[in-house]
Amino acid sequence: MRSHGKSTGQVVTRAAIASLALITALSACKTESAVTDVAAVGELRPARSVVFDGAVDFALALPNERVLYANGEDLVLVDGMDRRVVSSTSLLGDLITWTVIDDVALLAGRNGTFALRGSDFFRSELASAIDGMNVTSLVSVPRRGARDDLYIAHQGGLALLRDGRLQDISLEGVTLSAPVIGSAPFFSGRSLWVSVPAAMTTDEMSEESPAGALYELAFDDDDALTASKLAIDFAPSQMAADASGVLWLLDEESGEVVAIELSRTPTRYRFPFMVDSLQASSAGPDSWFGGEGRLFHHAAGVFNEVEGVDRIRAVGADGTILSGSGSLERRAARHPATWNGPSTGSVLVRTTSYEIVLTQMSAVESITANIDGEEIDVTSDRSVSVDPATLESGAHALEAVIRYTDGTLPTTARVVFEIGVRANWNDDVNQVYLDHCSDCHHATGGGRRLDRAEDWINDFDQILINVKEARMPLGRDALDSKTIALIEAWGAADFPADAAAAGGSTESAEE
Numbered sequence: 001m002r003s004h005g006k007s008t009g010q011v012v013t014r015a016a017i018a019s020l021a022l023i024t025a026l027s028a029c030k031t032e033s034a035v036t037d038v039a040a041v042g043e044l045r046p047a048r049s050v051v052f053d054g055a056v057d058f059a060l061a062l063p064n065e066r067v068l069y070a071n072g073e074d075l076v077l078v079d080g081m082d083r084r085v086v087s088s089t090s091l092l093g094d095l096i097t098w099t100v101i102d103d104v105a106l107l108a109g110r111n112g113t114f115a116l117r118g119s120d121f122f123r124s125e126l127a128s129a130i131d132g133m134n135v136t137s138l139v140s141v142p143r144r145g146a147r148d149d150l151y152i153a154h155q156g157g158l159a160l161l162r163d164g165r166l167q168d169i170s171l172e173g174v175t176l177s178a179p180v181i182g183s184a185p186f187f188s189g190r191s192l193w194v195s196v197p198a199a200m201t202t203d204e205m206s207e208e209s210p211a212g213a214l215y216e217l218a219f220d221d222d223d224a225l226t227a228s229k230l231a232i233d234f235a236p237s238q239m240a241a242d243a244s245g246v247l248w249l250l251d252e253e254s255g256e257v258v259a260i261e262l263s264r265t266p267t268r269y270r271f272p273f274m275v276d277s278l279q280a281s282s283a284g285p286d287s288w289f290g291g292e293g294r295l296f297h298h299a300a301g302v303f304n305e306v307e308g309v310d311r312i313r314a315v316g317a318d319g320t321i322l323s324g325s326g327s328l329e330r331r332a333a334r335h336p337a338t339w340n341g342p343s344t345g346s347v348l349v350r351t352t353s354y355e356i357v358l359t360q361m362s363a364v365e366s367i368t369a370n371i372d373g374e375e376i377d378v379t380s381d382r383s384v385s386v387d388p389a390t391l392e393s394g395a396h397a398l399e400a401v402i403r404y405t406d407g408t409l410p411t412t413a414r415v416v417f418e419i420g421v422r423a424n425w426n427d428d429v430n431q432v433y434l435d436h437c438s439d440c441h442h443a444t445g446g447g448r449r450l451d452r453a454e455d456w457i458n459d460f461d462q463i464l465i466n467v468k469e470a471r472m473p474l475g476r477d478a479l480d481s482k483t484i485a486l487i488e489a490w491g492a493a494d495f496p497a498d499a500a501a502a503g504g505s506t507e508s509a510e511e
């Protein structure tokens, strides 16, 4: 039943369980959480996009809109239109926890740990390494330019798998027994949050905080693991973070939820019902709170009561939810929309048109667009025109807000573009000529003249090729990218002679 043939790409040195560098810089602050009574501002009716039929025991929302669900004996993978049985539920046993690490889904069940890559469901070295650890929770934390970190919470403590090395994490003065873990985005990356019941802490804080403690673990610039401690007056049973970095903690005893903001200030939320499940995705703004047959949604400080969803099974990285008890449905708080045009980070040099692409064309109430908050016109074919001449150089945000009448939340689509250099002949390109070309391309040399704007305009493409390929200036250092960008910007702006011609006109030079 166990095949060892396949690899997740992770080679795990199981033997080398070394304790991780001692925790330093343990700072503490005590939480005095303000209590806020939650009132729903309105009703949210999440849009339904897909229905998967068949009874569902559990469902996982995998990246790229893939879904893995348990239907009786079958573990079914849904990938677009394709639906196939990848394994049996009895092989896995009851699902305990799962995560996605380096594009491989890792599922820990009662009968062992398995990996799912593509539609291959298999035992992997990684899975074998964490088997037998009595895993309670797996959390992967992406690292820039490196393999994801995998944090493994188990009955006996906390371990980290980094670059194939499995290491125990120990906190000074703290017994990490059955910790509850979660990860949240924060200022410069991501941190791991670990909560332990207070009985397990032996440091001086424990008397003041009888019920629990929360540790924020992060790697500093030198890759040393540091921890700071937040004293909390309860032991959270669930935690989840949303994309704004808010960490939500469930206090099962009171049925209340404590939110820890980026500023590390906690707020206690009292719902009109006992919350027994909280869900969020660190890729989106949405958080969901369920209990007593009711469901509330939170985004950007606003709570809404959710209608038409009986039970959330999973929250996908894309913010969609899988819900339902009989059959499974994919729903989202809002209809997605995107900008079709130069992608985020593009430098605009000429008047450019962006088009709003909607996934839901009916029930549209209004479409507005703005640049840096300032409203701009949207044409009937949902396009806007951005004229660089009307904007300061630097980064600008183009945003569309689409409102619907079907009970979903307004959709925002955002793209950031930059207005690059502005150039004219007198101030800029003539100077490039004088600095880099005039020795050889002057008026009386008998060769190619480049001392007049018209010479540059006539040979523009050829000049660009020559400077980009560093053939010109002949025998000298190539022009730097800024200087080349200046020449390009001058051409893109239609060769203005001077500053007045370059910026004075607000008329857009339509293509």
Ligand code: HEC
Pocket (backbone or CB within 6 Å): 432, 433, 436, 437, 438, 439, 440, 441, 447, 448, 450, 459, 462, 463, 466, 467, 472, 473, 474, 475, 476, 479
């Ligand atoms: C050290 C002398 C020298 C300098 C400096 C120089 N060039 Fe040239 N360049 C030449 C010579 C020699 C040729 C070949 C004869 C010709 O085509 O005029 C040439 C040719 C060219 C050509 C035509 C190449 C082709 O593909 O046929 C272009 C365009 C050009 N130069 C642009 C520039 C620009 C723009 C600069 C300044 C950024 C520059 N050159 C600086 C000497 C120079």
